[in-house]
Amino acid sequence: MGKLDGRVSIVTGAGSGIGRAIALLFASEGSRVVVVDVNDRGGEETVGMIRNNGGDAFFIHADVSRESDCSSAVKETINHYGQLDILVNNAGIDLPRAKPSADFTIEEFDRVINVNLKGAWLMSKYAIPEMLRQGRGVIINVASVAGLKPLPYAMPYSVSKAGLIMLTEVMAVEYGSRGIRVNAVAPGWVSTPMAVRAASAYGTTYEDFTKLFLQRITLGRFADPMEIARVVLFLASDDSSYMNGSVVVVDGSITLT
Template identity: 35%
Template structure:
């Protein structure tokens, strides 16, 4: 896709200050988009701005907790004032740590918190972004799910449930927003290495064993750019006949049969 395709288009990426979100923010901006990053980690947001502006990319950071309705409303009001429309909403913000411990020891409040960010957040963002999206020529919503929506390790109740719900929300929104001309799709990433895409305090140099790589039929662990390239396509009018779908990007890991 041409690196000028998104010129004069605005793209909002929630949870865009680190990891996959930051990778997508960089790629959309490289393709010409005016990128708005929102994140509840102000330190990470400031570092993300520095990183992207060093590349002379157009990016704006607005702090926001997507689980809080008032904050989401205020975010969209700011975008209305600055841009007047929104071409794409990428719902990426989420509590990423999937492990919650034994079921009997799990705090229900912790379960609720994960769902409030990972599932309620995308719904709120879609609700309040809709008037802005309807002003765009080819509006799109992209939800970042996870292969954990379809498979689990032990004690990943909240994360798996939230991502499974996000998959269902994707097709529900796609059907519901037909008259609004908004396409809605999802990407379900597998193992994506984000060590080099974290804020400085959390950054680390990745190391993967040959066994780690061999779990993937493509022979390596994923990187944020793998997700970003697919996001660029799905949010464009090149994907105009695609809606209500989920694309698994995991290097083939979920289709590989493994015997214990």
């Protein structure tokens, strides 16, 4: 028996990194998984990995910053599987260059906010009515420790993740009594392509970048994506049935140093 047997999950940004790890783990625990991403190749690869392991999944190309794409993704899920039990808002983007807050362009700010924060709201906006019809549902937002403590020279990213944490808390209060639990996970540094891009944005090598932050991580390493996925699985499953509006920090204790 899997922890998610009989359930249907949407995982956004599941074409790589944390999102892929979540999708693979959910499928191994019995969920049918809808892989959502703008990266067609990555998304189809994730679906192929799930199917090769005996799981059930399909891919939807969607840009979560576009309302029509979010609406269509939920509709396609319902048309294909007939239900939607879990939504993981994982899709997120970073910045090509680190710089002081006043130096960001309006376009850069809008792009990050539109994907990381607005995208999670839009997906939730169309998932929640389906969950209300079922009388149950779980939403997990993948935030970041950058939403709890400022990440200098990455203002749009930090602001988007702080907003995502507040979105989590507001929706938890609004929908908890109606059968929908909403929680968030706040990872620290994770070994993903985004971390490699972050090193480039700060004008350094990935090796030097990791050395800088490892000084503050008591566990002495970046997280593996599957370590974050396991926490997301806990929040999606009945094991966390009394959790609503929580923000689970998974950061090797970097926020304590």
